[in-house]
Amino acid sequence: MGRHDEILKGLQAWAGQFYGADATVERLVRLSGGASQETWSLDVERPGCVEELILRRVPGGVSVARNSEAIGLGTEANLLSCADGTVPAPKVIQVFEPGSDIGEAFLMNRIPGQTIARKILRDDDYRIAREKLTHQCGAALAAIHAIPTADLPDLPTSGGLDQLEKYETIYRAFNLPRPVFELAIAWLKSNVPSAVPPVLVHGDFRLGNLIVDSDGLAAVLDWELAHLGDPREDIAWLCVNSWRFGHSQNRVGGFGHLDNLLTTYEASGGRKFSSDEIDWWEILG
Incomplete structure (x- = not known):
């Protein structure tokens, strides 16, 4: 069988x-x-x-x-x-x-909708959805980060320096120095942001892991990298250029602008962050 x-x-x-x-x-x-x-x-x-x-x-x-x-x-x-x-x-x-x-x-x-990023960013079927998606993502991230940690199952804790150490160890093991990585690692170590209380972090919040229908965000999928950490990690991961799928002019996922996302995030109960505070995490990403 x-x-x-x-x-x-x-x-x-x-x-x-x-x-x-x-x-x-x-x-x-x-x-x-x-x-x-x-x-x-x-x-x-x-x-x-x-x-x-x-x-x-x-x-x-x-x-x-x-x-x-x-x-x-x-x-x-x-x-x-x-x-x-x-x-x-x-x-x-x-x-x-x-x-x-x-x-x-x-x-x-099963929730109907689309997960393929290039279709979401290009097809006319999602024109209205693209106009709403930045604010919807800001609200969804605020909701994720507001889930009481006492209600959560046992999760790993991973902060920015933890991740930087892990990836630097992997990079050093190749023994193939690259100036861009040397500079990035040195900058990240010299500009560590002030800590904020840890929250539930989705860990992979980006197009490809979101179901989008004609009215916008329908569901957040693939929580398998969730952990306790810094909420700015989730916001910045959505901004990493790899997840803009060629629409690099729109910092948020190829569809929106960071100031708009941060405004909705704060209005929905999230902490107040400036766009500059996201830079460190985006560079790490």
């Missing part, structure tokens, strides 16, 4: 228990997205109703030790539950523990 059939069998058994004996799992398809986890789309059909779902699953269904900052799928599902009602994000339907018929995984509702 192939992987598809094994997962289908396990999901069918779950659907019968969760929705009733007349529920059937249809159109189970592996999606191309998801660099570190499997992502599957499926529908659960029952009389008069279709539930559109997404399955996030550990590759092969079994966790293995990885040299990665990623949190486990169970922790990611827990975070989505913490965000429910305050951040636009999928709703977790079911968590499957390691050793289940499906393996380590969780199910969430």
Whole structure:
């Protein structure tokens, strides 16, 4: 029995228990997205109703030790539950523990929209969305950073200097000095920003991990790099030129301006930051 059939069998058994004996799992398809986890789309059909779902699953269904900052799928599902009602994000339907018929995984509702950055930044279908997206991202980031840390699962703590040390160690191990990196590392060490209280940091908030529909931000995805850290990290990561996808004139994700994002971020309950305070984190990014 192939992987598809094994997962289908396990999901069918779950659907019968969760929705009733007349529920059937249809159109189970592996999606191309998801660099570190499997992502599957499926529908659960029952009389008069279709539930559109997404399955996030550990590759092969079994966790293995990885040299990665990623949190486990169970922790990611827990975070989505913490965000429910305050951040636009999928709703977790079911968590499957390691050793289940499906393996380590969780199910969430499927949210319609687009994740491909170049389409979001170019296509006329998203013209109105692009006008709203900067403010929506500012509000979403403020909501993420406002989730009480006492409510969160156990997460790693990672500040700017922690990350700089990690990446400098990797860089030095290559023994291939490059002036641009030497200058950047020296500047970052000489201009460390004042610390702020740690908050929940999404860790990878950018186009590609956001679902956008014709009205703007529909959901924040891929929380697997979440940690406790500096809120400016999330803001700056969205500004890194790699995530502008050729639209470098717009500092925020290729679609907006940082002053507008920071204004909405503060109005939505976030700390007051100047654009200059984001520079250090963007250079680190």
